[in-house]
Amino acid sequence: MARSIEENSRKWTAPVLMKSGEVFCPSTCVTLGPIYNESESKLIIGTGGHRGMNMKLRVFKDVDQDEECTLAESPTAIMHFVNEARAVPTIAVAAGSSLLVYKNMKPFYKFTVPSSPIIPTELEAWKAAASNKINPNTLSTVLERLVTDVSFSKLTPMSQTYILSKSNEDKLALIEKIGGKILNSGTITCIAKLTKSAADIMDILVFGTEHCDVFLIDGQAFTIIQQIKLQSVPVTIRTYGYFDVDYRIFVHTRDSLIFSIKRNDTEYKPIIVSQSMITSMILHNKSIVYTTTEDHITFCNFKGKKTGRAKCKDKVKMIEPFYYETKQLSAVIAVFDKELRMYNDSYLLDVTKFQKPLAWVKYGCYGREDSSLIVCFKDGTLGIQIFRRTANFDIRKDFNEVPPAHALKLQIPKKTKIFIDQTQRELEFSSKIHNAYQKHLFNMKFKVAESYLALASSATSSVSTTSSLPIEIAVDINGFGPTHRMTVRLLSSSRQNLYDMQISIICDPEVYEFETPLMMVPILTPGHAYTYTTLLTCKDPERATTSEVRALLIHEKRATPIVTAVIKMPFSEFPLD
Known part of the structure; x- marks a missing residue:
């Protein structure tokens, strides 16, 4: 009898804890x-x-810390790359809007992201404040007006900091420090590397910024090779191929979109649009693997077509690619609260459990071992595990296991006297039974068509009053009455997030009574559906009267509704009691 995966999960050595935790x-x-x-x-x-204190770049060797150096800014991502053929390897640290390059654990070069265009009104306001032509309160008024007219994300980082500052002393200190010379450099959010060719081992740096830009930087001269503008802010970047031959750059953005960037592309459209929030993304062989907030691990090819999906019982914290070159084994390491699971596009390969909650893992070459796994626990402890040379993935399990149809036993009852009499009756009166069946089938089809026509004539209709805010609204009425459940679904197609809106329900107060006539809509994110539910009660079902109900999406700064849905209510049934 084959043993389960849990019984054969000794594919990794026991974790060895590092001394400097x-x-x-x-x-x-x-x-x-x-x-x-x-x-x-x-x-x-x-x-x-x-x-802002104790920001360091730490290096670990064996089971102890080897050395460290102090960082000037808080890091968001780091990358180890090669920029010269026979030189010392280089470390790139993304901190703020700068890329700090270290060699021999010493500062070597600083690359700053180019400044984006600044709104003219914002620039003039800062210059006027620096020359004491306007006071800090006037500057705050101008910036708050720009937030309403444009958006908060379009302002420079200094203007955003100024708006969020509460005390006048902090605002005056910002004005004196900047002096009217403001920059609009985007903060670096993620970083990756792309090898030039198989013969040339030097790397090209690829990083994304808060201004929805993706930069390709020459790792040797630190000049911009290409700048790509996307629709959303990059969160994760993965690369495939060689820069001089053919390459793919996969970018996961904050709006749960995944873009594929190829050589000589002029238009950049997402190949994957997820309805739920994407939390992490990696490349596994020639597949894109990403996790969502619905605890799914999805496998797709490079064109965005799904090839597999694993439904997990627990929340997936992150995923890490695994490749053991000696035996040509590859998998995806999924990190859960207290266990690691290894998947491919069809099977669950291994389960490793821990006694403490996990934070993240990193797989790669450590020391002289090519297949090492660095495990970080939530309490800050670091552990090292090595993939055993005798391990394999011969024992596997379907992650969406469904019992085969032929394995299910049917509960067939024994033949009774009633069953035999019914069979004899069907043989004698088969013609009459068939005619009665056809008559009832025709009546049922007629009733269905009649009900569908009545439903189509009383269907929900929506009216939009503005084209600048494309929002779809759909309303469903459930229940026979006198209490109905109204479900309002909103879907925004705008390019920006929408804030501070309300759903107002208007009806005849003599016929219906609502539990929540006004529902708050704090935010509408593009591409995500939001559902709001309320109850309404028919006051007097015995009158057999109906009335129209209107659902309005409103904003306090607009005189007219953004979108309106008109619902023709069905007749209410009598209460059961």
């Missing part, structure tokens, strides 16, 4: 690679410290 950082601030001209790979971690 207390590592608190996201998985994007972790990388593996050599520091000097040596063959041993080390663990490199960038920590953000606390409130």
